[in-house]
Amino acid sequence: MTSVPVYEPPPQESPGRRLSTFFYRHPRVRLWTLLALPVAWLVLVYFGSLFVLLLSSLWETDPFTREVVHTFTLENFQRIFEQDVYRNVASRTVQMAVLVTIADVVLAFPIAYYMARVASPRTRDILVVLILVPLWANYLVKAYAWRTILSEGGVINWALDPFGLHFDGLSTVGLWLVFTYLWLPFMILPIYAGLERIPTSFLEASADLGGRSFTTFARVILPLAFPAIVAGSIFTFCLTLGDYIAPGLITSEQFIGTVIYNIRGEALPTAAAFSLVPIAVVVVYLLVARRLGAFESL
Amino acid sequence: MAPDAGAGAPDISVRGLTKRFGDVVAVDSVDLDIPAGEFFTMLGPSGSGKTTTLRMIAGFEIPDEGTIELAGQDVSRLPPYDRPVNTVFQDYALFPHMTVQANVEYGLMVKSVKKGERRERAAHALEMVRLSGFGDRKPSQLSGGQRQRVALARAIVNRPKVLLLDEPLGALDLKLRQEMQIELKSIQREVGITFVYVTHDQEEALTMSDRLAVFNNGKIEQIGPPAEVYEHPESEFIAGFVGVSNVIERDGRRYTVRPEKINLLEEGEEPEPRAHVEPGVVRDVQYVGPVTRYHVTLDRGGELQVLAQNLEEGSSEVLEVKGRRVRVEWRPGQESVIDEREGGSE
Amino acid sequence: MVESRLMRILLRGGAVLTLAFIYLPLFVIALYAFNRNVTQAWPIENYSTRWFSVAFHDPDVRDALRNSLIAAVGATAIALVLGTLASLAVSRYRFFGREVITFAVILPIALPGIVTGLALQATIIDVLGPLGIGFGLTTIIVGHATFCIVVIYNNAIARMRRTSGSLDEASADLGADNWQTFRYVMLPQMRTALLAGGLLAFALSFDEVIVTVFTSGAEQTLPIWIFATLARPDDQPIVNVVALFVILVSIIPVYIATRLAGSSGLTAERPKRSAVAANVPAP
Known part of the structure; x- marks a missing residue:
């Protein structure tokens, strides 16, 4: 290289470049220019709506006209706390959420373990896609498919019939099965990710120290995978809590979601008050999950 | 511009x-x-x-x-x-x-x-x-x-x-x-x-x-x-960061000398005229191929590292030096006075 | 390998069974779409494709499909803009309230859908109604866009985390202003992530029923049409066909998106509600 390096002056100022330079000198302005639209949208549309919902829960419903009257009252909260119907529905829903979570852990663990520690990398990738893709298949359609499968003339009873058995699928037990099905992938993926992060050397160390397979599992794998299980349970638990479509399709039993859905037309304030119940439960659950280290393993 | x-x-x-x-x-x-x-x-x-x-x-x-x-x-x-x-x-x-x-x-x-x-x-x-x-x-x-x-x-x-x-x-x-x-x-x-x-x-x-x-x-x-x-x-920091920290204190002042500037005198060997000479004991020896590193504890307090080229010696010979009494010498001007102000920094 | 041979065989069997369980309803619904009879008895006795043509010519189905497509495209477009802007801010700046942004983006999909739906319904009636805006496609799009932001956001953030921030600096250092850096360096880096996020947002919107029930009023999207038509036993064969169609329309973009995001991104960019907790910040 023979030429003596000479610095070339920058090209002429353009409006775009002037704006860039302005942003460079005022990084806060640049930041808020980026944030303005998304923040405005979320605040106006979403948090605004949640605020309206909260307000609605404090309004009265005229007992005769069923019109919402804009006067503040705590009557709605009084109602959902005092009337047995609401309490029973809430506790039934929480029980269902717990049972669904347990079933999903039991079903998810073996396949997640297989993916993380036994399958070849290629099989593993295929399995991840195979589990991920049905997650996105329309959830209403999946619930509807189960209604068809569980009904009197459906696949299940056709299969049980030769053994002289019968299963009343359109029941709370059936709903438990459907919920377990619907949220299963949400449990498999976090557990898989959690197990995959355990270094093989841990397990080898345990085996090396004379740990039997079961000991290794109970003393090493399970504690390490526990936060991932809690992470998965956030989905299975919270999604069960607020659902109204699957219960409506499978059973006539009432759950939090179906009650809110059914009364929203004639008693919006009560529905609004009742909808704060799943919010409260979810918040408590998330706080506990955070304590258990679930967020780090997501 | x-x-x-x-x-x-x-x-x-x-x-x-x-x-x-x-x-x-x-x-x-x-x-x-x-x-x-x-x-x-x-x-x-x-x-x-x-x-x-x-x-x-x-x-x-x-x-x-x-x-x-x-x-x-x-x-x-x-x-x-x-x-x-x-x-x-x-x-x-x-x-x-x-x-x-x-x-x-x-x-x-x-x-x-x-x-x-x-x-x-x-x-x-x-x-x-x-x-x-x-x-x-x-x-x-x-x-x-x-x-x-x-x-x-x-x-x-x-x-x-x-x-x-x-x-x-x-x-x-x-x-x-x-x-x-x-x-x-x-x-x-x-x-x-x-x-x-x-x-x-x-x-x-x-x-x-x-x-x-x-x-x-x-x-x-x-x-x-x-x-x-x-x-x-x-400063002491520089002495340590750019090279080995070879710091001793004499008469209330702190000095540093680079290890390769120091010479180990053998038994009976005459020091150079006007050189600074101090007796001590070889506490440790590290053989590093082309050179050997000696850690010498001085009788007047402090320790210095000395670096010597292995021109003729093999590893067994240099390692034998460990524990022996020796004298170290360096020419005047090889040592640097470290500013007292910096003495306590780090 | 620490696991014993027997253990591994058992695990493989369990995995196969679980997969069968996951796919069973999808296959059943696919088969029913070809059921010639109106009744939903199993086993299916006569197969036919006649209901495909009936469904295709059903005016309500066509309207619902048109609405679904418009809503999905509109919501995806809005979510792309908002999600990308938010991800740029959060990934390239440290600022007070950074975690709040992440939390706010995630919340619409983290809270039970019925809460979001009810809140939007209350707002449409009490706030938008008096302003002359009623239930319709606009309210559907606004609702969908709100919970689609997180999908774009998560995909973009995950990609930005994997690309070194020094690329932006190198570009500026070499003489590029912000726009040139965005166009020549950042956008090409983010392109596949945004495309994947966009496809997922499209599928999410196209499938949505829980919130849409509360925001749609008289307008019907395909899932809403299915939901409303389930009550009419005579129309079950058409529902079956539409159900199969809806599954395919959402599964295909998702499959492409998983390929785009790369298999390493699959777990990091777990979509839909899994994306939720992936970024739930410490309050």
């Missing part, structure tokens, strides 16, 4: 440069003058402020206080794209979605340099870093050393006034690093650009620099040519 604005003035002139991150003062009132064409190194441990200083010169950080002048122009508030400097990044920061050719042409492309000229200058630059013919490859298809050279070509092709290098050899293995040190130095001589080089490797700093500044706690502790900084460290 005229190409030779303020001829004779330093290329880079930094005054009172300060940068805080929260409560941490990363760079604390730094002054620097770097003349045109110099290979200048900023040396220091991590967190000493050298990289932050470099990033402020490049324009990636805005100083809280102080000014930066490049060739007489105050650039303190100019964005990176308006500064006549280019940077070679520690992780190279090659654009992974572009070919080597497109990477090297990038600076010219965004400045709307015509395509023909772009081609020609990129080819020149690649030739200079010995990568002609690699233009169609993607960065992912190159070795670490090759990527490093692409990063260099991509910067130099813009003909900056100053080239900033942020630990550019940090990711390379020792052998490649030593080759690249020589190559970088020769490229710098060829293009005549001012190089500002950041490293934590004292050997690298000593080998390559015309002058170096040693950073500690956001401040420059000493600035000067390599030999001066090495042989006459002005």
Whole structure:
């Protein structure tokens, strides 16, 4: 290289470049220019709506006209706390959420373990896609498919019939099965990710120290995978809590979601008050999950 | 800006440069003058402020206080794209979605340099870093050393006034690093650009620099040519960081002597006239191939490391010295007085 | 390998069974779409494709499909803009309230859908109604866009985390201003992530029923049409066909998106509600 390096002056100022330079000198302005639209949208549309919902829960419903009257009252909260119907529905829903979570852990663990520690990398990738893709298949359609499968003339009873058995699928037990099905992938993926992060050397160390397979599992794998299980349970638990479509399709039993859905037309304030119940439960659950280290393993 | 604005003035002139991150003062009132064409190194441990200083010169950080002048122009508030400097990044920061050719042409492309000229200058630059013919490859298809050279070509092709290098050899293995040190130095001589080089490797700093500044706690502790900084460290920190901390206290003053300047006297051997001589015991011996390192505990207090070339001795002979009584000597003027003020720092 | 041979065989068997369980309803619904009879008895006795043509010519189905497509495209477009802007801010800046942004983006999909739906319904009636805006496609799009932001956001953030911030600096250093850096460096880096996020947002919107029930009023999207038509036993054969169609329309973009995001991104960019907790910040 023979030429003596000479610095070339920058090209002429353009409006775009002037704006860039302005942003460079005022990084806060640049930041808020980026944030303005998304923040405005979320605040106006979403948090605004949640605020309206909260307000609605404090309004009265005229007992005769069923019109919402804009006067503040705590009557709605009084109602959902005092009337047995609401309490029973809430506790039934929480029980269902717990049972669904347990079933999903039991079903998810073996396949997640297989993916993380036994399958070849290629099989593993295929399995991840195979589990991920049905997650996105329309959830209403999946619930509807189960209604068809569980009904009197459906696949299940056709299969049980030769053994002289019968299963009343359109029941709370059936709903438990459907919920377990619907949220299963949400449990498999976090557990898989959690197990995959355990270094093989841990397990080898345990085996090396004379740990039997079961000991290794109970003393090493399970504690390490526990936060991932809690992470998965956030989905299975919270999604069960607020659902109204699957219960409506499978059973006539009432759950939090179906009650809110059914009364929203004639008693919006009560529905609004009742909808704060799943919010409260979810918040408590998330706080506990955070304590258990679930967020780090997501 | 005229190409030779303020001829004779330093290329880079930094005054009172300060940068805080929260409560941490990363760079604390730094002054620097770097003349045109110099290979200048900023040396220091991590967190000493050298990289932050470099990033402020490049324009990636805005100083809280102080000014930066490049060739007489105050650039303190100019964005990176308006500064006549280019940077070679520690992780190279090659654009992974572009070919080597497109990477090297990038600076010219965004400045709307015509395509023909772009081609020609990129080819020149690649030739200079010995990568002609690699233009169609993607960065992912190159070795670490090759990527490093692409990063260099991509910067130099813009003909900056100053080239900033942020630990550019940090990711390379020792052998490649030593080759690249020589190559970088020769490229710098060829293009005549001012190089500002950041490293934590004292050997690298000593080998390559015309002058170096040693950073500690956001401040420059000493600035000067390599030999001066090495042989006459002005503080205990420098004595330890640039070389081995060989500090003893005599008559209330603290001194340091470089281990290779000290001679071990054998039994009955006459010391040189006017040499400083002290008796002691060899506490430990480390045989390191071409040299041997002796740790000598002195009778008057303190310990010194002594480095001796293994001209004739084998490992078994030198190891036998352990535990023996010896005398150490060095010529007057080899020792440096360490400023007492710095004695307690660290 | 620590696991014993027997253990591994058992695990493989368990995995196969679980997969069968996951796919059983999808296959059943696919088969029913070809059921010639109106009754839903198993086993299916006569197969036919006649209901495909009936469904295709059903005016309500066509309207619903048109609405679904408009809503999905509209919501995806809005979510792309908002999600990308938010991800740029959060990934390139440290600022007070950064975690709040992440939390706010995630919340619409983290809270039970019925809460979001009810809140939007209350707002449409009490706030938008008096302003002259009623239930319709606009309210559907606004609702969908709100919970689609997180999908774009998560994909973009995950990609930004994997690309070194020094690329932006290198670009500026070489003379590019913000726009040039965005166009030549950031956008090409983010392109596949945004495309994947966009496809997921499209599928999410196209499938949504829980919130849409509360925001749609008289307008019907395909899932809403299915939901409303389930009550009419005579129309079950058409529902079956539409159900199969809806599954395919959402599964195909998702499959492409998983390929685009790369298999390493599959777990990091777990979509839909899994994306939720992936970024639930410490309050």
